[in-house]
Amino acid sequence: MLKMNHLSKVYRTHLIETHALRDFSIHVREGEFVAVTGPSGSGKTTFLNIAGLLEEFTGGEFLLDGIDVRGMNDDARSRLRNEKIGFIFQGFNLIPDLNLFDNVDVPLRYRGFNAAERKRRIEESLARVGLSARVKHFPSELSGGQQQRVAIARALAGSPKILLADEPTGNLDTQMARGVMQLLEDLHAEGATIIMVTHDPELAARAQRNVHVIDGQVVDIQSEPRMRGLGVVQSAVAVG
C-alpha cells in the first residue's frame, strides 16, 4: 500500500540544511494500523506529509498504492491525494464558515462527484461518525471530539486507500481522545489502512504495529530488540 525505500528529506534554507529524514524505509500493507512515535523534531510529521503527498522528498523511492510518485507534477499529486489519502489533523482543520455538510463536501467537490453522489457519501460518513443530526451545525457549535469526528468523516467520505492522522488526539482531553481512538480502531476493524502519529504510548499500544522514529530514521521495534532497553516505547511490542 505504502512503500518507502531509503527515502531522504532535506530542508534547505540559506543558512542551514536540516536532514529531517535519512535512509527512511517503511512498508505499510493494506489493512494495517501503524502508530508512529518518536521525540519531537524526529521527523514524524515530515514522514506523514511526504506519505500524504503534501511535500516532496529529496531522495529515495516512494510507491503509493503501487504508483511511483517521484517527479509527479503538482496537479497530479493533488488529484492522487484527493483520491487515495484521507487526512486527519491535530487541529481538526475544519472550515469554520461551512456547516458540517459543506465541510465533508469539500474534498468530494474537488473529486468531481455529482450532487447526488456527494450527498449520499456525506450522509453516510457523517452517520458513520455518529453526527447525522448535526449536518446544519457549524464547527464552532461542536466539542473538540465531535469536530475531530467530523474531520474523520471528511477523510472517509472519498473512500481513500489510506488514512493519515497526525496527533489526532493531541488537542483533546482523555475522554474525547478515547472516543476518537475507538472510532479509528473500529474503522481499522472494518478494513481501513491507518497511519497515526502520536506521542501517547497508551494510544500507540492500541495500534497493530509500532514504528519508532529517531532523528529521521525508522527504528522498527520488533526487529530492533536493543531499543527495548532504552524504554522509549515499552508498550509498543505487544502487537504482532
Added chain:
Amino acid sequence: MEIRPILSALMRSKVSLVLIGLQIALTLAIVCNSLFIISERAALMQRPSGINEADTFTVSSIGFGEGFDDARTFAEDLAMMRSLPGVVDATTINAIPMSNGGWSEGLSLTQEQKTSTAPTAIYFVDDHGLNTLGAQLIAGRDFRPDEVSERNRTTQGWPAGVIMSRALGEKLWPGQAALGKQVYLDTEKPPVTIIGVVDRLQSPWPHSKRLAEFSILVPQQLVGDGRMRYLVRTAPGQRDALMKQIEAKLGEINHSRIVREARSIERIRGEGYSQDRAMMIILTIVIAALLIITALGIVGMASFWVTQRTKQIGTRRALGATRGMILRYFLTENFVITTLGLAIGAAMAYGFNVWLIQNYEAARLPWYYVPAGCVALWILGQLAVLGPARRASRVPPAMATRSV
C-alpha cells in the same frame, strides 16, 4: 461550480460583505450616471454651430462723444476690413453663436394667438452676413444690399424678408418647407416672409433646451447707441494676424471710441462650454477615483482574507484542491461579492438617475449603461483579486500540518 458554499461562507462575514458590496454598488451607480452626464455634455459640445468657426472672429467698439455717427462708422469700418488682404468677408452683427448673450423674440403663426409658437434668437446682419458666417443656405436666397435697413431704439416692426435656421422651420411648420411661409415677430405688425433657409445656425445660448438651434437672420444694422460689433472671416491661417491688425486699424480710423479685444469664435466656443468641460473633468476624476478606491478595496479585502485563511487554504490543498481550484475559488468568491454589489448598484443607478431627472432635468439613462458598467466592474473585480488569488494558490499544502 462552488457558488453555493462560497455564498453561505460569505454570509458568515456579513460586515465585510456589506461594506465591499456597498462600495461596488455606489461605484456602479455613480460611474454609470457620471459617464452618462459626460457623454451628454460631449454630445452637446460636439454639435456643429453651423458657421465657419476656424477662420472667424468678432471685434466690437463703443463710441463716445456727442456727434458719434454710427451709420458712417459702420460704413467706414466695413470698407476698411473688406479691403484688407486675407479678409474673406465682414458683417455687422449684434450677437455671436454660443456666446451666451443676444436678442431673442417669440414667433407666432397667427395674429390672434396669445402665446408664441416658438422662441428664436435674432441675428442682425447686413447683406454680407450669410457669407461671413459661412452658414449653408439650403433653400431660397441671401439678402440683397437694398434690403438692409437701419434699426434704432424707436424702430417698430420688422423687415419684410428674413432667413431662418432649418430646425426652427421644422418646429413652426412640421413636415413642410419653411421657404415662402410667413410668421409674426410682432402680432400687431405685418408678418415676415421666409426668403431663405440655412442648414444650421446655433443661437447664442447653447445650453437652452428651447432655442439652442432656433435662429433668424434679420437684415438690419443697429444704430444709435454707439456700439458696433463685427464678425470677420479670413482666409485659412490668417485669422490671428488679422485680429491684431483690425483691432489696431479700427482705433486709427475713429478716435472717439474704445475698441474691445477681438475674440475668435473658437475662443467663444471654448468659453461658452467651459462649464461643461469643467464638469467633464470633475466627473472623470470622480470616476477614476471611485474605480481606484474600489479596486484597492477589493485588493485589500482579498489580501486580508487570503492571509487570514492561509491554514484553510493549506487544508483545502491537503484535501485535494489543485492550485487552479484555489485560484478559481477566490475569483468565484469575488464574482459573487461583485454580483451582489452590482445587483444593489443597478437599482441605485436607476434611482440616482430618476433623482437627477426630477431635480436637474437630466435625461433618462439609456438601458445599456448599467449592463456595460456591470461588465466593467466584473472585470475590474477579477483583475483586482487576481494578485491575492494567485498568492492563495501558492500556499503549500503542508501549511495544513505545519501551521498552528
